[in-house]
Amino acid sequence: MLNRSSGTPTLEEVAALAGVGRGTVSRVINNASGVRESTRRAVQRAIDELGYVPNLAARSLAGQRAGAVALVMTKTDWRLFGEPFFSEIVSAVGDALDERGVQLLLTLVRTDSERQRLLEYVRGGRVDGVLLMSVSAEDRLPDMLADAGVPTVLLGRRSGDERVTYVDADNVGGAREAVGHLVRGGRTTIAAITGPPEMYVAQCRLRGYREALREAGFAELPSLVAQGDFTEASGRRAMTGLIERHPEVDAVFAASDSMAAGALAALHTAGRRVPKDVAVVGFDDFELAEQTEPPLTTVRQPMEEIGRAMVRLLLEEMSSPKVAWHHVILRTRLMVRGSG
Amino acid sequence: MLNRSSGTPTLEEVAALAGVGRGTVSRVINNASGVRESTRRAVQRAIDELGYVPNLAARSLAGQRAGAVALVMTKTDWRLFGEPFFSEIVSAVGDALDERGVQLLLTLVRTDSERQRLLEYVRGGRVDGVLLMSVSAEDRLPDMLADAGVPTVLLGRRSGDERVTYVDADNVGGAREAVGHLVRGGRTTIAAITGPPEMYVAQCRLRGYREALREAGFAELPSLVAQGDFTEASGRRAMTGLIERHPEVDAVFAASDSMAAGALAALHTAGRRVPKDVAVVGFDDFELAEQTEPPLTTVRQPMEEIGRAMVRLLLEEMSSPKVAWHHVILRTRLMVRGSG
DNA sequence: AATAAAGTTGGGAGCGCTCCCAGATGCCCG
DNA sequence: CGGGCATCTGGGAGCGCTCCCAACTTTATT
Numbered sequence: 007m008l009n010r011s012s013g014t015p016t017l018e019e020v021a022a023l024a025g026v027g028r029g030t031v032s033r034v035i036n037n038a039s040g041v042r043e044s045t046r047r048a049v050q051r052a053i054d055e056l057g058y059v060p061n062l063a064a065r066s067l068a069g070q071r072a073g074a075v076a077l078v079m080t081k082t083d084w085r086l087f088g089e090p091f092f093s094e095i096v097s098a099v100g101d102a103l104d105e106r107g108v109q110l111l112l113t114l115v116r117t118d119s120e121r122q123r124l125l126e127y128v129r130g131g132r133v134d135g136v137l138l139m140s141v142s143a144e145d146r147l148p149d150m151l152a153d154a155g156v157p158t159v160l161l162g163r164r165s166g167d168e169r170v171t172y173v174d175a176d177n178v179g180g181a182r183e184a185v186g187h188l189v190r191g192g193r194t195t196i197a198a199i200t201g202p203p204e205m206y207v208a209q210c211r212l213r214g215y216r217e218a219l220r221e222a223g224f225a226e227l228p229s230l231v232a233q234g235d236f237t238e239a240s241g242r243r244a245m246t247g248l249i250e251r252h253p254e255v256d257a258v259f260a261a262s263d264s265m266a267a268g269a270l271a272a273l274h275t276a277g278r279r280v281p282k283d284v285a286v287v288g289f290d291d292f293e294l295a296e297q298t299e300p301p302l303t304t305v306r307q308p309m310e311e312i313g314r315a316m317v318r319l320l321l322e323e324m325s326s327p328k329v330a331w332h333h334v335i336l337r338t339r340l341m342v343r344g345s346g
Numbered sequence: 347m348l349n350r351s352s353g354t355p356t357l358e359e360v361a362a363l364a365g366v367g368r369g370t371v372s373r374v375i376n377n378a379s380g381v382r383e384s385t386r387r388a389v390q391r392a393i394d395e396l397g398y399v400p401n402l403a404a405r406s407l408a409g410q411r412a413g414a415v416a417l418v419m420t421k422t423d424w425r426l427f428g429e430p431f432f433s434e435i436v437s438a439v440g441d442a443l444d445e446r447g448v449q450l451l452l453t454l455v456r457t458d459s460e461r462q463r464l465l466e467y468v469r470g471g472r473v474d475g476v477l478l479m480s481v482s483a484e485d486r487l488p489d490m491l492a493d494a495g496v497p498t499v500l501l502g503r504r505s506g507d508e509r510v511t512y513v514d515a516d517n518v519g520g521a522r523e524a525v526g527h528l529v530r531g532g533r534t535t536i537a538a539i540t541g542p543p544e545m546y547v548a549q550c551r552l553r554g555y556r557e558a559l560r561e562a563g564f565a566e567l568p569s570l571v572a573q574g575d576f577t578e579a580s581g582r583r584a585m586t587g588l589i590e591r592h593p594e595v596d597a598v599f600a601a602s603d604s605m606a607a608g609a610l611a612a613l614h615t616a617g618r619r620v621p622k623d624v625a626v627v628g629f630d631d632f633e634l635a636e637q638t639e640p641p642l643t644t645v646r647q648p649m650e651e652i653g654r655a656m657v658r659l660l661l662e663e664m665s666s667p668k669v670a671w672h673h674v675i676l677r678t679r680l681m682v683r684g685s686g
Numbered sequence: 687a688a689t690a691a692a693g694t695t696g697g698g699a700g701c702g703c704t705c706c707c708a709g710a711t712g713c714c715c716g
Numbered sequence: 717c718g719g720g721c722a723t724c725t726g727g728g729a730g731c732g733c734t735c736c737c738a739a740c741t742t743t744a745t746t
Contacts, residue, residue: 021696027697029697029735029736062471062472063406067401067407067703067731068734100454109472366725366726369725369727401702403701403703406731690745691742692743693743694742696737697737699736708728709725716717
């Protein structure tokens with residue numbers, strides 16, 4: 007009985023209308039090769055006429071795959087959602103996935119029970135792979151997923167020898183470029199405000215700062231490095247201390263825009279003019295960066311590319327038995343604005 | 347052949363282990379009635395032993411429903427994601443849905459093509475219902491979904507006579523309470539900074555302001571009402587104009603926290619002290635509100651309840667043939683902080 | 687022109703689950 | 717102690733699709 011013209015049309019109905027078999031229609035909608043062009047067109051016409059949309063459930067059931075991947079973010083990420091940083095990645099990931107006909111499941115992991123549920127989800131075959139937004143160094147989730155045999159790609163890495171596939175920006179290079187820019191601008195006493203030392207990304211950015219100073223032939227004063235925790239308040243505090251210790255400071259590299267904004271505030275309070283007296287450079291290119299007074303010079307990560315790379319690696323890992331960890335490091339770009 | 351002990355266990359394997367039929371296991375995992383307690387326990391034991399997780403795809407295919415709902419947000423919403431406003435709703439929605447075993451699909455609709463894709467998705471039966479975050483007045487998406495026969499619930503309404511099920515906060519009441527608070531604080535020249543007049547939510551908040559003035563027996567001066575567009579910059583501009591026109595202004599009700607923050611900045615520039623010279627009250631209770639100097643007194647919407655109500659209405663509409671539009675208006679709460 | 691080698695196509699056999707009905711079982715009452 | 721009714725339980729019939737192999741066409745080769 008194929009003539010029930012009610013409800014959503016099925017593949018079988020398309021086949022009947024086009025006068026071909028199910029297999030052929032399946033090949034057409036999956037863009038598989040081995041279909042004569044004329045046949046393909048006929049099938050396509052039938053699809054359009056019926057307004058056929060493949061049933062996802064049937065597809066996953068028969069195909070033994072979910073046709074969906076999870077984009078997991080932790081509580082912390084959630085906060086940052088409004089930032090271009092994340093929304094751009096999510097957009098890029100969404101686009102790239104859509105092109106492949108893979109569904110994106112945005113998943114929020116805040117508590118341990120939610121983490122457990124994710125694991126269950128994944129093991130239950132509801133998703134074929136997992137994309138993890140920034141994970142902290144002590145988070146074992148990536149390893150658990152890997153152990154469960156689930157294709158996984160990380161955004162950023164937890165340490166220098168990450169054993170899971172990841173995509174990261176060139177934090178060292180970005181920081182070096184930023185500080186190099188300060189050097190070329192004639193600054194001679196360049197301070198740094200770093201992130202938590204246990205975070206790999208903070209280590210990288212600090213390393214870039216050091217390398218740039220060395221390249222410039224500057225001595226490296228430990229007292230010129232103040233530690234923050236990536237928040238605005240910590241940036242303010244760090245900058246205040248820096249001014250006290252080194253009143254002669256004429257530039258500062260902050261390892262995040264938030265801290266740079268804090269530094270800006272502290273400099274303002276201390277009566278220093280930016281960029282005249284002190285140049286400030288941040289990192290991330292958050293929304294915030296364009297709204298500060300003056301607008302922040304900062305290092306931008308190629309979000310679009312990062313998102314696309316993550317998807318590419320994940321799909322690769324999904325299709326072929328995992329043979330290796332892939333690591334992709336993407337170049338950053340210095341956005342020169344008013345602050346330095 | 348049931349003894350292939352490889353891969354994910356199936357319902358059939360659970361049934362075999364428990365010594366019952368498929369139907370019984372199905373009843374147990376779906377919490378259906380009509381299973382003897384002893385049988386239920388035996389099945390549960392088998393489920394635990396095998397670590398059985400139902401296959402979602404098979405379930406939707408057989409059950410003729412997707413078991414998922416989409417939470418749709420527009421480009422604008424995306425921006426606001428970091429705000430408690432949205433993340434709280436998403437959390438609440440996610441929790442409520444999880445309890446019902448329904449999957450949440452976070453969907454981003456930025457372009458027309460994405461809007462088209464959503465429609466296709468929905469029509470393709472990939473989701474059973476749609477939750478729409480703030481939609482603008484001229485957006486026809488809700489109607490299109492309704493026409494397609496898809497259960498839909500809106501957050502907020504597009505106009506006074508919205509013909510789709512929605513959940514909204516009591517914007518009028520919230521504004522009235524905020525302005526009433528200003529009145530009780532002894533303020534006599536209370537200005538308002540409104541949102542775009544074509545937005546229903548802006549109209550409501552303005553109405554609340556007017557009602558409160560009327561209640562207090564104050565005359566309503568049109569020149570005391572300045573228009574903004576919910577952004578910080580517009581709030582700053584509006585406040586500057588207000589100060590020029592009415593140097594005697596001693597309080598301002600801003601229809602959003604962002605605009606209130608802008609007003610704060612403008613007042614600061616003009617040398618007015620807050621709350622001594624001018625009291626400021628916002629609306630939304632965004633993250634921002636606690637960080638301003640001084641912290642912003644504002645109107646908070648019951649996000650948790652809003653999210654839960656949306657889910658409840660959606661599930662209701664999904665299970666029963668749509669017979670009526672449901673409208674739920676939730677009470678707001680005035681958060682009194684330092685600014686007024 | 688015959689035969690081999692590609693290139694195409696149809697459709698059977700499930701994927702794991704829900705729905706639903708027939709059959710089995712248990713229980714109460716006369 | 718048997719009939720009748722309510723309560724449980726088993727399993728057949730799909731849900732719509734992909735995979736895959738056999739069958740059929742077309743084209744190239746000798």
